[in-house]
Amino acid sequence: MSLGEYLVKNWDRLLELTVEHAVIVLIALAIATVVGVTVGIATYRTQRPSKIALAVAGIFLTIPSFALFGLLIAPLGLGAKPAIVALVLYALLPILRNTIAGLRAVDPAVVESAQGMGMGRWQRLVRIELPLAWPIVITGVRVSAMITVGIAAIAAVINGPGLGKDIFRALARVGTPTAVSQALSATLGIIAIGILLDVGFLLLGKLTTSRGIRD
Amino acid sequence: MTDTVQRSAATGEPMIRLEGLTKRFPGQAEPAVDALDLEVPRGEIVILVGPSGCGKTTTMRLINRLIEPTSGRIVIDGEDVTKVDPDNLRRRIGYVIQQVGLFPHMTVADNIATVPRLLKWKEERIRARVDELLDLVGLDPSAYRHRYPKQLSGGQRQRAGVARALSADPPVMLMDEPFGAIDPITRERLQNEFLRLQQEIRKTIVFVTHDIDEAIKMGDRIAILRQGSRVAQYDTPEHILSAPADDFVADFIGAGASLKRLNLTRVHDVELAQWPTATSDTARDEILATLQSSDKGAVLILDAQRRPLRWVAARDIQRTDRPLMETGLVAEAVVEAHATLNDALNEMLRSNYGVAIVVDSSGAYQGAVDFGTVSGAVQELRRAARAAARAPVSGGASTGETVR
Numbered sequence: 001m002s003l004g005e006y007l008v009k010n011w012d013r014l015l016e017l018t019v020e021h022a023v024i025v026l027i028a029l030a031i032a033t034v035v036g037v038t039v040g041i042a043t044y045r046t047q048r049p050s051k052i053a054l055a056v057a058g059i060f061l062t063i064p065s066f067a068l069f070g071l072l073i074a075p076l077g078l079g080a081k082p083a084i085v086a087l088v089l090y091a092l093l094p095i096l097r098n099t100i101a102g103l104r105a106v107d108p109a110v111v112e113s114a115q116g117m118g119m120g121r122w123q124r125l126v127r128i129e130l131p132l133a134w135p136i137v138i139t140g141v142r143v144s145a146m147i148t149v150g151i152a153a154i155a156a157v158i159n160g161p162g163l164g165k166d167i168f169r170a171l172a173r174v175g176t177p178t179a180v181s182q183a184l185s186a187t188l189g190i191i192a193i194g195i196l197l198d199v200g201f202l203l204l205g206k207l208t209t210s211r212g213i214r215d
Numbered sequence: 216m217t218d219t220v221q222r223s224a225a226t227g228e229p230m231i232r233l234e235g236l237t238k239r240f241p242g243q244a245e246p247a248v249d250a251l252d253l254e255v256p257r258g259e260i261v262i263l264v265g266p267s268g269c270g271k272t273t274t275m276r277l278i279n280r281l282i283e284p285t286s287g288r289i290v291i292d293g294e295d296v297t298k299v300d301p302d303n304l305r306r307r308i309g310y311v312i313q314q315v316g317l318f319p320h321m322t323v324a325d326n327i328a329t330v331p332r333l334l335k336w337k338e339e340r341i342r343a344r345v346d347e348l349l350d351l352v353g354l355d356p357s358a359y360r361h362r363y364p365k366q367l368s369g370g371q372r373q374r375a376g377v378a379r380a381l382s383a384d385p386p387v388m389l390m391d392e393p394f395g396a397i398d399p400i401t402r403e404r405l406q407n408e409f410l411r412l413q414q415e416i417r418k419t420i421v422f423v424t425h426d427i428d429e430a431i432k433m434g435d436r437i438a439i440l441r442q443g444s445r446v447a448q449y450d451t452p453e454h455i456l457s458a459p460a461d462d463f464v465a466d467f468i469g470a471g472a473s474l475k476r477l478n479l480t481r482v483h484d485v486e487l488a489q490w491p492t493a494t495s496d497t498a499r500d501e502i503l504a505t506l507q508s509s510d511k512g513a514v515l516i517l518d519a520q521r522r523p524l525r526w527v528a529a530r531d532i533q534r535t536d537r538p539l540m541e542t543g544l545v546a547e548a549v550v551e552a553h554a555t556l557n558d559a560l561n562e563m564l565r566s567n568y569g570v571a572i573v574v575d576s577s578g579a580y581q582g583a584v585d586f587g588t589v590s591g592a593v594q595e596l597r598r599a600a601r602a603a604a605r606a607p608v609s610g611g612a613s614t615g616e617t618v619r
Contacts, residue, residue: 113316116281116389117330117379118306131320210320212363 006181014166018189021162024080024155025148025193028087033141036092040099040137041125050100057093061147065090065154073158083152083160090151091144098140102133135209142201149194153186163189228293230387230419231255231278236287238273247273249443250287258417262434264424266467270444271423275389278421279308291387306330309380309388309418313395315372317364323349323375324360330383348378351415353408370401377409381416390422394429406432427468431456431475439464452479457597476596477557477589482550482573485592487582490515490570495524495540502539503532513568515546521579523549523572549574552581556592559584 007014036057043050060068068089072082106129114128130137156164163186170183206214231254238248247270255261263271276282278289280301288297296304317326324345331341346356352374364372373393380388393409394402410433413420424430430437431452438449441463448460456476459465468475491509493502495516506514506529513526516539527543534542548566550559550573562571563584571584 107314107316107319109312109314109316110318111316112281113310113312113376114318114329116279116305116308116310116312118302118304118333119329120302123333128318132318210363212320212322212365 003181003184006178007185010182010185014163014185014189017161017163017166017186018193021149021152021164021190022193022197024084024087024161025145025152025197028084028091028148028152029141029145031084032088032091032095032144033137035088036095036140037099037137040096040103041130044100044103054093054097054100057096060089061093063089065151066157069154069158069160078159080161082158083155083162086155087148087152091148094140094143094147095137096140098136098143099133102136102140103129105136106132131210132213135205135213138201138205138208142198142205145197145201146194149190149197153190163187163193228257229254230257230292231421232288232290233274233278234288234290236274236277236289237285238270238277238282239285246285246443248277248284249445251444251446253438253446253449255419255421256436257419259435260413260420260422260433262422262424262430262437263440264427264430264437264467265440265444265447267425269440269442271425271440272391274440274444275391275421275423278387279305279310279389281305306333306383307385307387309382309385311376311380311388311390311393313392315364315376315396317372317375317379319364322361322363323354323367326364326375327379327382329379334383344382345378348381349375351381351412352378354378369397370405373397373405374408377412381418386419388418388420390420392424393422395424395426409433428475428478432478439467453596453599474557476593477560478555480556480592480596481552482554482556482559482584483552485556485584485588485595487573488570488585488588490583492517492580494519494521499532499535499539502527503529506532513543515572515580515583516540516543517580520577523574523580526568544568546572548572549578550584551576556584556589560589563589 039053040050043053063071065086068086069082072086076082076085110128110132111124114124119127152160152162153164153167155162156168166182166186170179170186173179173182233251233253236248236251236253237246239246249270251274253261263274265271273282277284278291280289280296284297288295290296291304291308317323318329321329324342327345327348328341331344336344345360349356349359354371354374359367359371359375364375367375377393380390394405397405406429422433424433434452436450437452437455439447439455441447447467448455448464450460453476455464456468456479459468490511491505491514493505493514493516495518502514502516513528514532515523516525516527518524523546525540525543525546527539531542532539544567548562548571550562550571552573552575559571559573563569563586569585573581573583575581
């Protein structure tokens, strides 16, 4: 069966898996953004804690995905939950690193004048520092999206949702007539999600960045 | 400048009083600010000036408690603010720094609205205030309100920064080298504009600079600081120039104190030299007679409105082969009466006759500034300043604060 015929016959199933795949990636990114930005805010003004946080997030990224999914079976079982947790851990480093870098790149004179005008710590953070760091933060989210879209396919080994299911199924049936088409169509779906998210975050970044700091 | 300087010293409670203010940074043997006592009178510009590292910026940042003092008291408008909530305190004190520090992601209007919004003013009132301030600092509200800082020139940013500092009409302003990062020509213009603005707003201003010329130009009083923010001399620019308290101050003022003093005097404050004049339709022999009856080398030819046209010397008048108005030299080096003597001297040195022609606002001839005028004025200034320096000294703050 050619790829074309396969797609025509299976498009509703493919669409369903694609949506599943995109949803776990987006959930993981949302959690990773909250955690990464929070840890970034908590540590960017100090050297040691920020280094430690970055090192830990870096270690997560070096754990092979197969191993990490496997390790999470014991505490979290099978399915979507451990898949999302694993994806959050992978997504953390770029977001955390860019949050710290973005907040540190804010012109000290701007922060000083905000303080000198009577803005409290929290007001400075919310109204001045985060909006100015935001373009860098969202670039980190974009990078994390690219990383997690691919890794999410591996979540199928622990019964996770998404296009990985079709890839593993195809691998198990190598040599059968539809195996190649099945693997290929799932891969193309992942690439499509990747491109959509990349463009989506690029646009979101532009729309949520003040005109005064857009280049 | 002379207007502001001659303004009487404020009576009663000073706007800012620093008492034994001390800041020790951890790990430093010497305090950055060592038991500083200083009083800033209401409505005056007090300049903190000194070599780098003397603690002038630290002192300024102690006043709005961006740096917390180790000991001592800060009293603003009679209220001890050493322990009050620093954010509330800062909303009552305008703050302008060298880098301006406009918020790049906000429009000019939103930048200026920052403190009013913190103080929870109504949006309507804020909008009106923003436009009023933009007008005040010479930025057309309709053109600049919605611009972002990156769309402004350096000078415009500085103006927006001043407008932002003035937004909630604070009685006190702190300015840390506000014109330091601006090219010399624009700086000169902003300084003049700011002095004009201050005539209207009469804020109490603490102004930090390392530039003694800026201090002399901008200050009603100058505190010259040495290491540890110790006051070497606290006095009016005139007194500091004419009677430096010690070698440190004299060194800091540097050579040319007399020349610097020329910045303090306006052309209309000195007696102008009178050169022979004639209108352009006067007969040659009459002009020659005028010239010969004076002790000068040339006659200034004026038009019907008494505006200067040309300088003609005796040999020009006697050259009958050409019309009189094509001989001699064009009357250049013209200054208005409110220019400083320093401006006039500059013009004078550029001109052919060593004379700066003084005109009124309609351009009519008033007199001239020549070397005699300048040296006379310098001597007069020196004499006046010496006399004032010997006048009784008030018991108030620091060295040599003189009541006039």
